[in-house]
Amino acid sequence: MWSDDPIVKLALAFGALSLVSVGGAPAMMPEIHRLAVVVNGWHTNAEFARDMALAQSAPGPNFMMISLVGWRVAGFPGLMAATLAAIIPSSIIAFIVGRLYTRFSQKDWFNVARSALPPIVLGLIVASGVVTAGAAVSGAIGFGIVILSAAIVALTSRNPLVAIGAGALIGLIAGRLGFL
Amino acid sequence: MKSERESSKSLDGRPITLGELFMGFAQMGLYGFGGVATIARHVIVEKRRWMSEYDYASVLGMGQILPGGNIINMTIILGDRFQGPLGSIVALSGLMIMPTIILLALTTIYDAFASNPDVRAATVGAGAAAAGLIIGLGLKMGRNLKLRPIHLAFAIATFICMAVLRLPFIGVVLVMTPLCIAATFWSRRNVE
Numbered sequence: 001m002w003s004d005d006p007i008v009k010l011a012l013a014f015g016a017l018s019l020v021s022v023g024g025a026p027a028m029m030p031e032i033h034r035l036a037v038v039v040n041g042w043h044t045n046a047e048f049a050r051d052m053a054l055a056q057s058a059p060g061p062n063f064m065m066i067s068l069v070g071w072r073v074a075g076f077p078g079l080m081a082a083t084l085a086a087i088i089p090s091s092i093i094a095f096i097v098g099r100l101y102t103r104f105s106q107k108d109w110f111n112v113a114r115s116a117l118p119p120i121v122l123g124l125i126v127a128s129g130v131v132t133a134g135a136a137v138s139g140a141i142g143f144g145i146v147i148l149s150a151a152i153v154a155l156t157s158r159n160p161l162v163a164i165g166a167g168a169l170i171g172l173i174a175g176r177l178g179f180l
Numbered sequence: 181m182k183s184e185r186e187s188s189k190s191l192d193g194r195p196i197t198l199g200e201l202f203m204g205f206a207q208m209g210l211y212g213f214g215g216v217a218t219i220a221r222h223v224i225v226e227k228r229r230w231m232s233e234y235d236y237a238s239v240l241g242m243g244q245i246l247p248g249g250n251i252i253n254m255t256i257i258l259g260d261r262f263q264g265p266l267g268s269i270v271a272l273s274g275l276m277i278m279p280t281i282i283l284l285a286l287t288t289i290y291d292a293f294a295s296n297p298d299v300r301a302a303t304v305g306a307g308a309a310a311a312g313l314i315i316g317l318g319l320k321m322g323r324n325l326k327l328r329p330i331h332l333a334f335a336i337a338t339f340i341c342m343a344v345l346r347l348p349f350i351g352v353v354l355v356m357t358p359l360c361i362a363a364t365f366w367s368r369r370n371v372e
Contacts, residue, residue: 026317064279152316163312164313
């Protein structure tokens with residue numbers, strides 16, 4: 001059946017996600033995880049964490065995790081299907097609202113509604129990190145790296161690549177010593 | 181010849197052409213490690229002076245409340261503001277093309293060495309760090325936002341729905357967002 005085609009599945013899953021997601025890519029991560037690991041079995045937990053690290057190590061929007069999921073599932077066509085499905089529906093909305101914005105931004109109700117969104121986004125983002133860590137990390141060293149990396153981002157303004165590099169180095173040393 | 185619109189000039193009076201849009205967004209994509217939000221402000225407001233800090237904040241805020249990737253939305257809106265629909269497409273291509281190629285190259289290199297035990301161990305560490313990055317980003321946002329108690333309660337409730345109860349994302353967003361908007365209106369009315 002057409003809906004069993006992985007390209008169609010990718011497009012439908014990420015198209016729907018793009019229309020309801022608020023807070024950008026970090027907030028979407030638990031749902032991307034659920035789609036890729038739990039619902040469709042495209043990745044194992046470890047593969048998902050690995051791809052997340054790859055996507056974070058490359059420059060560009062965090063959003064590219066979606067492109068990488070598509071690439072893993074169906075190569076270049078999968079990458080295009082996942083990326084375009086996640087971009088086009090929400091971009092059409094952004095385009096229209098962008099043109100109406102000057103009118104909206106002077107309305108009181110618009111600004112009140114706007115102030116209600118950051119808390120939801122915040123809850124989604126922290127949950128996203130916790131869900132991914134819980135799924136992919138085991139052992140004291142793993143959780144130590146999670147906490148260290150969270151602290152680097154929360155308390156300093158260093159390039160996040162520093163945290164990824166430190167995590168990789170600790171993993172490497174722990175592996176050599178037989179702790180991992 | 182198309183007449184030049186007032187809004188397609190930078191604060192310095194330089195025209196913001198399609199080429200300028202492409203190069204500016206390519207710069208944001210290529211230097212945006214761990215997300216583009218920080219570098220985007222630097223390029224748009226300070227380096228290329230396309231718009232004022234205030235204008236930028238309001239466009240980014242709009243990108244954040246709309247569904248979809250917030251940087252993607254901001255890119256679409258700015259592209260259209262300076263060069264119409266074609267500007268949106270050019271800006272988005274500038275943002276995405278090079279980072280996607282780099283990501284695929286990185287993935288290919290990684291896959292070639294994936295069976296090496298050192299690489300495996302380093303990847304486990306990097307994966308844990310990537311999860312930590314997201315938690316850290318949330319905590320940093322929480323500190324900067326200085327939420328009111330009612331909003332803090334919604335942030336925690338959303339966290340519990342997702343991380344503890346593991347409810348589906350779409351349901352959580354569609355229920356919590358209107359509730360939080362309603363609570364915001366209600367609490368304002370009680371204050372006034």
